[in-house]
Amino acid sequence: MNGGDYLASDEEIHLKRGPSGLGFNIVGGTDQQYICNDSGIYVSRIKDDGAAALDGRLQEGDKIIAVNGQVLKNLLHSDVVDLFRKAGEDVRLNVQHKVQTQQNGPLGHKGDGEPGGLSLSTILVPLLLAGAAATVWLIMKYRHRH
Structure with a gap:
């Protein structure tokens, strides 16, 4: 996620x-940090026509904070994937949205494992x-001396 200052807002989403x-x-996860020093779980891609x-x-x-009330903290990526698989048909997500307040560069991350940073122009x-x-x-x- 490149550029900008971010303010977080929380929401509960039922899918x-x-x-x-x-x-x-x-x-994300403790073994695949998406953001340096943050082992949280983040949405990398929304699939077209999906739930x-x-x-x-x-x-x-x-950032996904919890799934069906279970907090996603200090978990391996694979453990979180398993948690989602076993979550059932109706899934309750506690999510922290990122609301961009200033644009410094392109947004977007498709899950390639490389978080963004400061833009080159910055x-x-x-x-x-x-x-x-x-x-x-x-x-x-120099002019004043000569």
């Missing part, structure tokens, strides 16, 4: 398992401005 399951993919897409509230990047623009200011200062200093 009914469809022919293709719940209709989303997850990333989650038809409901419309679950979004890519949301790093380069201040460096270029500092370099330009230093150059102007050196030119002015």
